[in-house]
Amino acid sequence: MTEMPSIDKKKCNRCGLCVSVCGCGAIVMVNNVVTIIETEDCHWCTTCEAVCPTGALTCSFEIVIEESPKTDS
Amino acid sequence: MTINIAFLKLAAYFAVLSNAELDVIKQAFSEKTFQRGEVILWEGEMSDVLFFVAVGAVKIFKTSSQGKEQILSIARPGDALNDISIFDGKTNPVSAQALGPVTIYGIKRERLQIVFQQNPELTLNAIKVLAERTRHLFTLVEDLSFRHVLGRVVKILLTHAGDGGGPVQRLTQQEMAAMAGTAREVVARSLKALEEQGYIRLENHRIVINDKESLQKILTDTI
Ligand code: SF4
Ligand code: SF4
Numbered sequence: 001m002t003e004m005p006s007i008d009k010k011k012c013n014r015c016g017l018c019v020s021v022c023g024c025g026a027i028v029m030v031n032n033v034v035t036i037i038e039t040e041d042c043h044w045c046t047t048c049e050a051v052c053p054t055g056a057l058t059c060s061f062e063i064v065i066e067e068s069p070k071t072d073s
Numbered sequence: 074m075t076i077n078i079a080f081l082k083l084a085a086y087f088a089v090l091s092n093a094e095l096d097v098i099k100q101a102f103s104e105k106t107f108q109r110g111e112v113i114l115w116e117g118e119m120s121d122v123l124f125f126v127a128v129g130a131v132k133i134f135k136t137s138s139q140g141k142e143q144i145l146s147i148a149r150p151g152d153a154l155n156d157i158s159i160f161d162g163k164t165n166p167v168s169a170q171a172l173g174p175v176t177i178y179g180i181k182r183e184r185l186q187i188v189f190q191q192n193p194e195l196t197l198n199a200i201k202v203l204a205e206r207t208r209h210l211f212t213l214v215e216d217l218s219f220r221h222v223l224g225r226v227v228k229i230l231l232t233h234a235g236d237g238g239g240p241v242q243r244l245t246q247q248e249m250a251a252m253a254g255t256a257r258e259v260v261a262r263s264l265k266a267l268e269e270q271g272y273i274r275l276e277n278h279r280i281v282i283n284d285k286e287s288l289q290k291i292l293t294d295t296i
Contacts, residue, residue, distance in 0.1 A: 003278050017130045017149060020173030023109065044277045046246060047172060050257065051130040051147050060243035063234040065282045066274075 002038045005048055009033070011056035018048040018057050027057075076102045076178060080127035083151030084178075085202045089194055098192070101184040107171040114155055114169040122179040124154040129175030133167050144258050145213070147172070156203070159185070216255045217262070224295030225253040226263040227288050230273070234282055243278075 004026060012034055019027045019034065024041035027034060027048060034057075046059040078095040081087050081102070087095065104127070107113055113124065116135060131148040145167060148154055154169045159182055180188070189195050216222045229249050235241030246264070250257040264280070267273045272288055274281040282288060 015150075017173075020129050020175075021109075022173075042277075044275075046261075049245060049247060050261075051149065051172060053149055055247060058245045058247065059278065060245045060248075061275075061278055061280045062241055062243050063230055063280045063282065064241070065234045065285055 002040055002042070004036050004038055004042055005044075005046075005057055005059040007034055007036060008056045008058070011054045013054050013056075015053060017051040017053065021047050021051050023047075076100075076104060077127070080150065080176075080178065083127075084125050084153065085151060086125075086153060086156070086195065086199055088151075089198045090192060094192060098188050101188055102178045102180050105177045105179060107175045107177065109171055109173050111171045111175075112168060113171060113175070113177060114165050114167075116166065116168040117164050119164055120155045120158045121182050123156060123159045123182065123185055124169075124177050124179045126150050126152050126154070127176040127178045130172040131175055132170045132172050134170070135167055143262065146258060160199075160203075213256055213259065216259045220295045222253060222255050222259055223263050223266065224292055225255075226260055227267070227291045227295075229253060230267075230280065230282060231285070231288060231292065 014029070014032055014034065016029060016034075019029050023045075024039055024043070026037050026039045026042045028037060029035070044059055048057050049059045076099040078092060078099055081095050081099060082090075082092075087098070090098070103122075105124075107129075113131060114120065126148050127150060129150070131152075131154060132144055133146045133148055133154070134142050134144045136142055148169065154177070155165050158165045189199075226249060229244070229252050233242055233244055246257050246260045250260045253260060264273065264275060267288075268275055270287070272282070272284040272291075274283055
């Protein structure tokens with residue numbers, strides 16, 4: 001399963017901005033409802049979150065610490 | 074091409090007019106469309122047409138002398154793109170690029186002057202619109218120029234980081250902005266700066282901290 005941005009349908013006002021900016025075609029309007037299609041092409045650019053005026057669309061990050069020592073020390 | 078007054082009404086500069094008044098002034102406007110990635114305006118160029126967004130989203134950015142891009146805001150339907158250069162007669166302070174298919178409405182400076190003369194309430198309203206924008210920009214300038222915001226973003230990263238083992242709380246850039254008390258654009262820029270320094274790596278839906286010590290140093294230096 002590919003992870004995708006998530007959408008809170010209650011907050012969405014169906015303005016369609018996210019659909020218009022997504023370059024990978026992951027966000028579509030189906031019967032006037034914004035729908036996210038799973039695709040490997042989503043590179044988490046977060047543009048859809050940036051344009052969403054209502055905060056309905058979110059691209060969340062997991063923050064992890066990589067424990068490997070620095071290579072160039 | 075017909076100008077839709079519903080879109081004109083979205084523009085803060087004209088929202089104070091009634092539908093009947095908008096119907097009269099709409100003849101002064103023209104429409105232009107742009108595809109994803111097309112540049113609508115370049116920083117440093119002169120403008121003689123006031124542009125604002127009718128449909129779509131537009132990236133407003135500046136480019137530094139080293140060619141680095143700094144996103145200042147996203148313009149949505151109703152937002153003007155070059156009001157500052159139209160009003161002061163100087164060059165565009167920012168560039169604007171279509172993030173997807175975009176429809177722009179434009180009105181020539183001379184026609185705009187006539188519309189303002191015929192509808193004096195527009196002038197007072199324009200001052201209000203510009204004042205609101207100035208206030209927003211002041212906050213942005215403060216956050217962009219002071220290191221404390223970077224420190225706050227680093228603190229958020231360190232506090233919310235997991236070791237990749239168990240489930241960790243996930244955060245959006247919007248949430249980080251709310252936590253750091255700043256705008257999303259400032260968080261995006263801070264993350265980019267940390268990535269350029271090699272302290273973190275932005276992967277698909279993961280922020281990987283690869284130099285925890287340097288981040289901790291930023292934290293102590295900025296407190
Ligand atoms: S993160 Fe980017 S690529 Fe992925 S769905 Fe949003 S706009 Fe499309
Ligand atoms: S940009 Fe936000 S509010 Fe508009 S359609 Fe997309 S999810 Fe809904």
